[in-house]
Amino acid sequence: MRSLKALLMLIFLLGLAACGSKRNPTGGAADTDRPTLLSSSPAEFGDISGKVIEIDFSKTMDKSSITNAIYFHPPIADTRISLSRATLRIEIREELQKDTFYHIILSSRLKDLRGNQLDKEHSLVFRHGNPPTASLSGLINYDNPADMEAKVRFSLFSADSLLVMMDELSGSSYEIGSLNPAEYKLRAYIDKNLNGRYDTSAEPFFEQSVKASTRTTMDINLAYVDTTMAQIRRINRISPQELEIELSKPISYLEHVEIVARDNNAELTILRRFLDADRVYLLTSAPDSLEYSIRMRNLKDNRGNMSPATGMQYTPSLTKTESPLQLLALQPRNGATVADLQPIIELHFSRIMLPENLKLSLLATDNKTEVEWEIVNNNGRKLQIRPKKALANYRSYQIIVHKETKDFGGNTLEANRESVFLPIKR
Numbered sequence: 001m002r003s004l005k006a007l008l009m010l011i012f013l014l015g016l017a018a019c020g021s022k023r024n025p026t027g028g029a030a031d032t033d034r035p036t037l038l039s040s041s042p043a044e045f046g047d048i049s050g051k052v053i054e055i056d057f058s059k060t061m062d063k064s065s066i067t068n069a070i071y072f073h074p075p076i077a078d079t080r081i082s083l084s085r086a087t088l089r090i091e092i093r094e095e096l097q098k099d100t101f102y103h104i105i106l107s108s109r110l111k112d113l114r115g116n117q118l119d120k121e122h123s124l125v126f127r128h129g130n131p132p133t134a135s136l137s138g139l140i141n142y143d144n145p146a147d148m149e150a151k152v153r154f155s156l157f158s159a160d161s162l163l164v165m166m167d168e169l170s171g172s173s174y175e176i177g178s179l180n181p182a183e184y185k186l187r188a189y190i191d192k193n194l195n196g197r198y199d200t201s202a203e204p205f206f207e208q209s210v211k212a213s214t215r216t217t218m219d220i221n222l223a224y225v226d227t228t229m230a231q232i233r234r235i236n237r238i239s240p241q242e243l244e245i246e247l248s249k250p251i252s253y254l255e256h257v258e259i260v261a262r263d264n265n266a267e268l269t270i271l272r273r274f275l276d277a278d279r280v281y282l283l284t285s286a287p288d289s290l291e292y293s294i295r296m297r298n299l300k301d302n303r304g305n306m307s308p309a310t311g312m313q314y315t316p317s318l319t320k321t322e323s324p325l326q327l328l329a330l331q332p333r334n335g336a337t338v339a340d341l342q343p344i345i346e347l348h349f350s351r352i353m354l355p356e357n358l359k360l361s362l363l364a365t366d367n368k369t370e371v372e373w374e375i376v377n378n379n380g381r382k383l384q385i386r387p388k389k390a391l392a393n394y395r396s397y398q399i400i401v402h403k404e405t406k407d408f409g410g411n412t413l414e415a416n417r418e419s420v421f422l423p424i425k426r
Contacts, residue, residue, distance in 0.1 A: 035059040051092040065111040099129035123165040137175040159183035229307035237317040250277040255298035261289035274380030281380035287316040326350035332421040341390040359402040
């Protein structure tokens with residue numbers, strides 16, 4: 001009898017345990033996995049002449065999230081969109097344009113049944129017929145090299161500002177293919193704070209319009225908004241009458257500069273002025289005061305920021321420069337070949353070089369025939385010259401910068417500088 005009671009008690013306890021194991025769990029980790037796109041039918045780049053597209057997701061999706069989450073380009077007005085668990089079905093109920101690429105954007109506003117958004121915006125491209133193909137490609141240039149590790153979000157718009165596609169880029173180059181030949185606007189930025197929008201104060205940005213044809217090149221230059229103004233950083237006294245003014249940033253335009261004596265407010269005459277990026281070179285009359293102020297107005301940088309004024313005091317050098325003038329660089333270098341029959345010859349001097357003080361000969365090496373040349377650019381210390389007429393192909397030429405070349409103070413080169421080059425144009 002005792003053994004029977006013990007057996008019945010064991011069966012009862014096992015039954016309780018079995019009943020307990022069938023209880024539904026209470027709590028547990030929330031489902032936060034974001035759904036993603038798995039496949040489509042037809043496959044991407046496939047023909048949609050059948051006017052039905054099915055897209056499969058990794059999770060069951062919420063029908064109520066479809067509204068305003070799907071975009072077409074070219075626009076398709078008459079569609080029937082339905083969702084069956086993890087499959088989105090698009091039925092097109094209008095005539096498609098002949099030989100055209102169609103882009104479909106699935107926004108991250110699409111959600112699964114747990115409210116998790118699609119992992120990112122997905123852009124799919126299909127075709128109707130055999131459309132001509134246009135593409136965009138180029139380099140991605142970063143203001144901050146560290147940004148190369150980040151994803152670049154881009155949006156492509158039509159000329160009438162309709163969204164064509166959205167995606168992410170990375171690295172140092174990009175290519176966007178399967179476009180209809182047309183005018184587009186490309187907008188790109190790095191979403192550093194991951195809030196889904198561009199923040200002007202902290203994130204690099206790019207926007208430019210382009211006409212895309214068969215293979216079109218356009219570089220993406222991701223730049224931070226720069227609202228700083230150009231200011232004088234340093235004044236270098238090269239000689240009593242030559243000044244090099246360093247600015248805090250490169251500028252493209254300088255409206256006015258003046259030099260005024262501190263003691264009597266008399267203005268020092270500026271004979272020549274040259275702008276070269278973040279340097280301003282000045283030749284002046286002989287100073288007759290112990291202290292001057294340089295004042296500049298309306299300095300415009302390469303991003304359009306206008307500095308209304310900047311200034312700095314300096315004490316002029318009163319010692320005449322006696323050291324020789326130096327030719328720091330001469331291009332083409334000796335022994336080089338050039339692919340142009342009217343090549344640019346570049347000269348970089350240690351001091352301001354006035355055209356009338358440059359003594360240069362350009363000769364055919366075989367018979368010493370002199371070639372006429374002209375100055376095409378003068379930035380003070382840097383001059384660019386070129387032959388007035390095309391040189392003979394496969395005939396070598398000699399550049400001689402004669403030692404009589406002198407700076408404004410009369411200092412000459414120590415010796416002639418020469419370079420021989422060969423034009424080869426195939």
